Amino acid sequence: MNTLQTLLNDRMERSSQIEAVTGGGVSYTFEEYAKRIDHLAHYLHRKGIRKGDRVCFICQNNHHFSTIMLAAIKAGAVAVPLSWQLTSFELEGILRKAAPKVLFFDREFREIIAAVKVSLENCLMIESGANAKTTQLFEDLLASNDGSYLAEEVSEDDLAMILFTSGTTGNPKGCMVGHGRLYQFLTRHEDQGFDLKGKRYLACHPLYHMSSINHLISGIFEGYTIVFLNDPTPKRVLETIEKEQITFMMAFPSAYTYMLEEMKRGTYDLSSLEFAISGGTKVPVRLIKAYKEAGIQMMHGYGSTEAWVVSAWFPAMGEGKMGSAGKIDADVEVKIIHPDTHQTLPAGEIGEVVMRSPFYFLGYYEQPDATENVLKDGWFHMGDAGYLDEDGFLYITGRYKDVILYGGDNIYPDQVEEIIDQIPGVIESAVIGVPDDLYGEVPSAYIVKDETVDLCEQDVVNYCQQRLADYKVPSIHFTKELPKNKLGKIAKRQLRELVVNA
DSSP, rough: OOOOHHHHHHHHHHTTOEEEETTTTTEHHHHHHHHHHHHHHHHHHTTTTTTTOEEEEEEOOOOHHHHHHHHHHHTEEEEEOOTTTTHHHHHHHHHHHOOOOOEEEEEEGHHHHHHHHHHTTTTTEEEETOOOOEEEHHHHHHHTTOSSSOOOOOOSSSEEEEEEEEESSSOOOEEEHHHHHHHHHHTTTTTTHHHHTTEEEOOOOTTHHHHHHHHHHHHHEEEEEEESSSSHHHHHHHHEEEEEEEEEEEOHHHHHHHHHHHHHSSSOTTTOOOEEEEEESSSHHHHHHHHHHHHHHEEEEETTTTEEEEEEEOOGGGGTTTTTTOOOOOOOEEEETOOOOBOOTTTTOEEEOOOOOOTOOOOOOTTTHHHHHHETTEEEEEEEEEETTTTBBEEEEEEGGOOEETTTEEHHHHHHHHHHTTTTEEEEEEEEEEEETTTTTEEEEEEEEEETOOHHHHHHHHHTTSSOOOOGEEEEOOOOOOOOTTTTTTTTHHHHHHTTTT
């Protein structure tokens, strides 16, 4: 059966004595890691957890997060990772929808869980971590089970995970991830010579995010070590790369931006870092170039929790395509359609990005209407504006909801930000549309700058005027920081509200 459960049973590196996971002051070989997963799966089975039951967990970046996730999947249950930055209100909406049979949580989140107005009387509550370490209770659970129970066999159509994308409205959307689709994703490049065995991956990005989960699962089958970092400040990340001889890592562009600033202040030996992966939002060309100058190759990808992976850019694809989202994955289909007529557009024309693949999500959990809004005739509508060039590279010009409607013209913020981010002294920028009586909306740029660099508003305007049509040149505003969401992405809606309501 082509399921993630089968992969866990047949392919985990049990015979290997190399380090599988390390964090919280302890390390486990692949053999030890496999046994811990088996023992926890045994415990869940003994407690009556069966196929389809939801196992929720809200844990910080440490090895017990992946142990719980993989044990739940191995037991045939549905793993439901929760953001450790949720408020009680957000958590309440998710728990009400997920209706878990088990909730693992770290001690730091007891008060948030206690404030949730959802009955958890019939839910097994297990305090699994505290202060970046596992609890004695959690360790005792593993020690008391021998892993001999056989889990219920799942099918390719059964759920492996539910990944909730948002809880801010009280009506969160849970992306259903199927066993068969995960299996196809994980095995799609087996014959292409990728070899990560023995490499060391820094898990500093929030583990509940799709891109982190991807690496946690891949680590088992690829045979690389996962180093968990619970407090990923730029300084701690750089120190850990040096100390742990990290080979590769994943983070959003904002994290790499502030790591770069820290690299200017201190001296770090980053020679072990072979490549840095980014994505989640547009990766500025100047950031890729800055890391190349520092001797670090950066690559980036495009996808979403629903789509999983769509495309990727690697240095070998050439600097001329740096600003793209890369080439479409071999197993993925992408087309650009007119947002109103849904007609496929030719190369070079901007439209809505839609995709389909063997491994995109199965829909939103118990939300058929929301699913129908984005899954149409087998194509998932990404919600992004973009285009394909003549060479088949995908370019993302921004979220459709962020497009600035200037009179009869559309201004795509990403294109303006790409220009601004090239200016020496600019750390990061965000361009939004603000109301205007004459044109409807006009572009306005909010910029965090390096205070040691002599840069004024007119300097930015002059730079933009040389590279952009007049109507695309924004008004310039310097700010000490930009509002971010819980994953570190710039929150443009929040920025727009702050500006409009000021």
